[in-house]
Amino acid sequence: MAMNRRNFLKVSAGASGSLMVSITLPGCAGIQTGYEPDTGEWRPDAWLELTADDEVFFTLARVEMGQGTYTGLTTLIAEELEIQPERITPRFAPVAPEYRNPLYKLQLTGGSTSVATSWEPLRTAGAEARQMLVMAAARVWNVEATECRASEGRVVHPNGIDSMAYGQLVELAAKEVLRGDIALKPHSEWKYIGKQRGKLDARAKSTGTAVYGIDVDLPDMVYGVVSRSPRRGGRVRDFNADQVRAMTGVLDVFEIERGVAVVADKYWRARKAQDALKIDWDFSDAVSLSTGDVFDSYRAAADDDPGESERSEGSFASAMEEGDRVVEAEYAQPYLAHATLEPMSATAWYREDGMEVWAPTQAPDLGRIAAARVTNLGPDDITINTTFLGGGFGRRLTQDYIEEAAAVAYRVGRPVKVIWSREEDTRHDLYRPAMLHRMKASLSGAELTGWHHQIVGPQILDWYVRNAAPAQYPWAPKFMYDTLGSVGLMAEGIATPKDHSAIEGAIEYPYRVPNIDIRHTHTDPGIPITWWRSVGFSHNGFAVETFMDELAHEAGEDPYQFRRRLIAHEPRHLEVLDRVARLADWQSPVPEGRARGLALFRSFGTYVAQVVEAGVENGAIRVYKVTCSVDCGQVVNPRIVEDQIEGGILFGLTAALYGEITLENGEVQQSNFHDYPLMRQYERPEVFVDIVASSESPTGVGEPGVPPVIPALGNALFALNGKRQRSLPLRANA
Amino acid sequence: MAVSLTVNGDERSLNIEGDTPLLWVLRDELGLKGTKFGCGAGLCGACTVHLNGQPVRSCSTPVEMAAGGDVVTIEGLGEGSRLHALQDAWIEHGVPQCGYCQSGQIMSAAHLLASNPAPSREEIVAAMTGNLCRCGTYSRIIAAVESVVADTSDGAQGGAA
Numbered sequence: 001m002a003m004n005r006r007n008f009l010k011v012s013a014g015a016s017g018s019l020m021v022s023i024t025l026p027g028c029a030g031i032q033t034g035y036e037p038d039t040g041e042w043r044p045d046a047w048l049e050l051t052a053d054d055e056v057f058f059t060l061a062r063v064e065m066g067q068g069t070y071t072g073l074t075t076l077i078a079e080e081l082e083i084q085p086e087r088i089t090p091r092f093a094p095v096a097p098e099y100r101n102p103l104y105k106l107q108l109t110g111g112s113t114s115v116a117t118s119w120e121p122l123r124t125a126g127a128e129a130r131q132m133l134v135m136a137a138a139r140v141w142n143v144e145a146t147e148c149r150a151s152e153g154r155v156v157h158p159n160g161i162d163s164m165a166y167g168q169l170v171e172l173a174a175k176e177v178l179r180g181d182i183a184l185k186p187h188s189e190w191k192y193i194g195k196q197r198g199k200l201d202a203r204a205k206s207t208g209t210a211v212y213g214i215d216v217d218l219p220d221m222v223y224g225v226v227s228r229s230p231r232r233g234g235r236v237r238d239f240n241a242d243q244v245r246a247m248t249g250v251l252d253v254f255e256i257e258r259g260v261a262v263v264a265d266k267y268w269r270a271r272k273a274q275d276a277l278k279i280d281w282d283f284s285d286a287v288s289l290s291t292g293d294v295f296d297s298y299r300a301a302a303d304d305d306p307g308e309s310e311r312s313e314g315s316f317a318s319a320m321e322e323g324d325r326v327v328e329a330e331y332a333q334p335y336l337a338h339a340t341l342e343p344m345s346a347t348a349w350y351r352e353d354g355m356e357v358w359a360p361t362q363a364p365d366l367g368r369i370a371a372a373r374v375t376n377l378g379p380d381d382i383t384i385n386t387t388f389l390g391g392g393f394g395r396r397l398t399q400d401y402i403e404e405a406a407a408v409a410y411r412v413g414r415p416v417k418v419i420w421s422r423e424e425d426t427r428h429d430l431y432r433p434a435m436l437h438r439m440k441a442s443l444s445g446a447e448l449t450g451w452h453h454q455i456v457g458p459q460i461l462d463w464y465v466r467n468a469a470p471a472q473y474p475w476a477p478k479f480m481y482d483t484l485g486s487v488g489l490m491a492e493g494i495a496t497p498k499d500h501s502a503i504e505g506a507i508e509y510p511y512r513v514p515n516i517d518i519r520h521t522h523t524d525p526g527i528p529i530t531w532w533r534s535v536g537f538s539h540n541g542f543a544v545e546t547f548m549d550e551l552a553h554e555a556g557e558d559p560y561q562f563r564r565r566l567i568a569h570e571p572r573h574l575e576v577l578d579r580v581a582r583l584a585d586w587q588s589p590v591p592e593g594r595a596r597g598l599a600l601f602r603s604f605g606t607y608v609a610q611v612v613e614a615g616v617e618n619g620a621i622r623v624y625k626v627t628c629s630v631d632c633g634q635v636v637n638p639r640i641v642e643d644q645i646e647g648g649i650l651f652g653l654t655a656a657l658y659g660e661i662t663l664e665n666g667e668v669q670q671s672n673f674h675d676y677p678l679m680r681q682y683e684r685p686e687v688f689v690d691i692v693a694s695s696e697s698p699t700g701v702g703e704p705g706v707p708p709v710i711p712a713l714g715n716a717l718f719a720l721n722g723k724r725q726r727s728l729p730l731r732a733n734a
Numbered sequence: 735m736a737v738s739l740t741v742n743g744d745e746r747s748l749n750i751e752g753d754t755p756l757l758w759v760l761r762d763e764l765g766l767k768g769t770k771f772g773c774g775a776g777l778c779g780a781c782t783v784h785l786n787g788q789p790v791r792s793c794s795t796p797v798e799m800a801a802g803g804d805v806v807t808i809e810g811l812g813e814g815s816r817l818h819a820l821q822d823a824w825i826e827h828g829v830p831q832c833g834y835c836q837s838g839q840i841m842s843a844a845h846l847l848a849s850n851p852a853p854s855r856e857e858i859v860a861a862m863t864g865n866l867c868r869c870g871t872y873s874r875i876i877a878a879v880e881s882v883v884a885d886t887s888d889g890a891q892g893g894a895a
Contacts, residue, residue, distance in 0.1 A: 064832075065832055066830075066831030066832030066833065066869045067831070068831070198825065198826070198828055199828040199830065201830065201833065202824065202825040202828050202829070202830055203825050204833075205824075205830035205833030205836050206817075206821045206824035206825050206829070206830060206833075206836060206840065207768070207808065207809075207812075207817065207821060208766075208767070208768015208769070208807070208808035208809055208837045209768065210833055211767070212770075212834060214770070214771060215761075215767040217765070217767070248751070266754075266758070266762060267758050267762060268751070268753075268754045268755065268758050269751075339868060340832075340834075340868060341770075341772050341778065341780060341832065341834045341835050341866065341867070341868045341869075342770070342772075342832070342834045343771065343772070388832070388833065389832060390770070390832050390833070390834030391832045391834060391868050391869065392832075393868075419771070421774055422772065422773040422774055422775065422778075423774075639828050640828075643828070643831055643869075643870075643871070643874070644831075646870055646873065647831060647869045647870035647871070648870070649870070650870030650872065651868075651870060672773050672774075672775050672777060673773055673775075673777040673778055673866060674775070674777055678866050678867075678868055679870075680863050680864075680866065681859050681862045681863045681865070681867075681872050681875070681876075682859050682860065682863040684859075684872040684873065687873060
């Protein structure tokens with residue numbers, strides 16, 4: 001087991017308050033820094049630890065779920081610390097205020113923000129530690145610090161010959177006092193940032209030694225499975241506890257808030273016992289909707305309520321009157337599951353001194369709240385150990401799986417690992433919301449004069465505040481948790497006090513159109529939802545970029561030229577658009593039976609244009625090629641940028657071709673990869689990713705590859721057969 | 735029931751219900767956590783191991799079917815401290831993203847190369863189609879497998895590398 005027990009204990013010691021100088025609120029205790037003479041460890045800040053044995057540890061405050069923080073953030077700190085990234089050992093952060101994401105005031109990995117929010121602080125942390133090491137060496141040699149330099153983990157004497165390893169200097173460096181700001185290295189001196197280098201976790205992940213949540217192993221550990229209501233909101237009325245309890249290996253069977261837990265000495269025994277479990281459910285408060293009802297309710301809401309104005313320029317009403325025609329379209333997009341390849345799991349152990357949890361989570365501070373909610377414990381009594389994540393995509397921002405494990409462990413009093421089956425993971429996911437979009441545009445001749453976009457559906461924070469707000473205010477008494485959601489967010493707020501999850505990607509509509517009217521009709525059918533890779537951009541991208549294609553066609557103009565003309569005022573949009581058109585040879589003839597489609601979309605600060613070449617073969621859509629130009633500012637690791645963009649493209653294509661969660665009388669109809677398929681190797685298109693060289697501040701790459709590929713594929717199919725598809729997933733025979 | 739099998743060269747005996755999937759025996763009884771649970775239905779390939787030289791989905795293989803057999807997992811793929819050439823290629827090409835599927839991917843690729851040292855692109859794609867990757871590492875997987883194929887054929891043509 002790769003859990004760093006030592007680190008946990010030390011952090012706990014720091015968190016007990018005995019060594020803290022400043023007064024901190026409970027739950028806000030910071031990371032202890034400074035030199036530990038007993039162990040020879042120096043923590044210059046919350047991230048770095050250098051030892052007398054010349055080891056360098058880096059606390060990774062953004063979890064690694066495949067998006068590359070393990071390598072990328074380590075590279076940032078390595079660059080300024082002047083040491084090869086490969087010599088740094090990353091370890092996953094405990095919960096502490098220093099590790100909060102400044103954008104959200106939560107310790108959360110999401111929103112493609114890891115590099116952008118770490119870019120300055122991590123380089124600064126590395127630079128300060130390096131400077132203190134250099135100052136210490138200069139003092140030893142009795143030379144000017146400015147005459148010394150640091151390189152590859154050593155400080156080099158002005159004579160260029162002598163040098164000292166960082167490990168030799170940690171005790172002295174800890175005594176140095178920095179004065180003023182340390183200048184960060186100019187771009188021209190970077191050794192690691194922007195260079196093609198390997199991934200620091202590739203070896204562990206190619207040898208089966210990386211520890212994911214499901215791999216956690218503890219002495220005396222038992223296994224739990226949970227049967228949840230097949231319809232959301234169902235309650236347990238009764239179950240055959242005695243019969244199940246008598247089965248081989250079963251230790252206990254009991255009700256928890258979300259269903260009935262079966263605990264056994266072995267996983268397979270727990271599953272077999274679960275097969276014998278018969279639960280009488282009370283569905284009186286349960287969801288009984290079918291998917292059709294959801295869209296009917298959206299249409300009714302859209303008819304009743306034009307929605308809150310989110311952006312208004314000029315007068316769309318006059319544009320409609322003055323234009324010579326109006327084009328209207330309605331787009332419908334389904335619920336989508338995350339389908340991380342590692343199903344949900346968490347391990348919890350309740351002891352006299354509190355609870356310790358091991359989990360693959362995107363938000364460990366929210367995990368504490370989830371565990372506190374179902375126990376008598378406060379957040380401070382709960383320690384979260386984060387593991388590698390077998391995929392996240394937003395799913396692991398919601399902590400229901402930690403909540404369950406905590407509830408089970410609280411009763412069992414031994415370490416319990418709760419593992420979800422694939423079927424449970426699919427049926428009890430919190431989905432990308434189904435959304436409806438009503439689009440309207442006015443044209444005068446070939447000129448687009450007005451743009452109207454009505455977004456219809458729920459917003460995610462309504463579902464998320466329950467855990468998020470108490471994590472922002474961990475000192476709040478538990479009885480306040482349920483009210484904190486609204487109160488907390490309004491009082492102090494996260495960086496975006498308004499929830500943009502439904503409208504992002506719509507309100508930033510970038511094309512030059514004089515009259516714009518963008519609205520959100522807020523309606524929530526009560527199906528649990530959460531963030532899903534690229535969030536609101538995923539559905540707004542499809543609506544906006546498909547409708548733009550419809551309008552190009554209506555205007556009788558080439559879709560590339562039409563966009564180009566309307567985006568000329570946005571240089572970064574224009575550049576990726578022109579580049580992708582050139583690289584995909586947009587104007588050239590397409591091979592027989594194929595067609596090309598285009599989309600241009602900015603999300604998470606990153607500009608992406610894509611051309612998809614597709615056709616229909618043997619009654620199925622076939623995607624041959626995706627060409628993508630991306631401008632994400634300064635690149636930290638080119639290979640990871642390529643991977644993330646290509647991965648996003650395949651993620652988007654999976655949604656476009658197959659993604660659909662449906663409900664029948666409140667029950668999710670899909671269960672496993674046969675009815676919720678993922679794109680497979682043989683379907684993989686050729687993907688070419690072109691990265692714009694840029695020295696702008698870095699922006700996210702984990703999500704921006706997803707949104708444009710969905711409309712680009714739909715637009716290609718329209719070019720192929722002249723049939724416009726306005727709902728997803730796309731069909732070969734629409 | 736008493737079950738004996740050879741795992742990564744070691745003889746192992748255990749007493750367990752015969753219908754327990756080999757996956758959970760490997761992971762929880764023998765502590766070999768490199769083999770992953772993905773779907774429990776043989777659909778995703780994350781649990782792929784070799785049984786008597788054939789790739790099997792260990793999540794859907796009852797341990798009694800493996801009794802007396804020879805099982806190789808990701809932990810036993812290399813020779814001693816030396817990694818399998820595919821593992822080196824995986825690292826060199828930086829294949830893994832989240833990495834969860836990669837043990838299974840490598841085991842499928844290793845079986846392909848063991849049975850066909852010089853597969854075509856089409857043969858590689860066909861052999862790897864049973865292994866899902868949610869992160870979308872498919873192109874790097876092909877590149878990594880092809881790099882091993884190229885090294886092997888170079889070696890065959892040009893003698894020692």
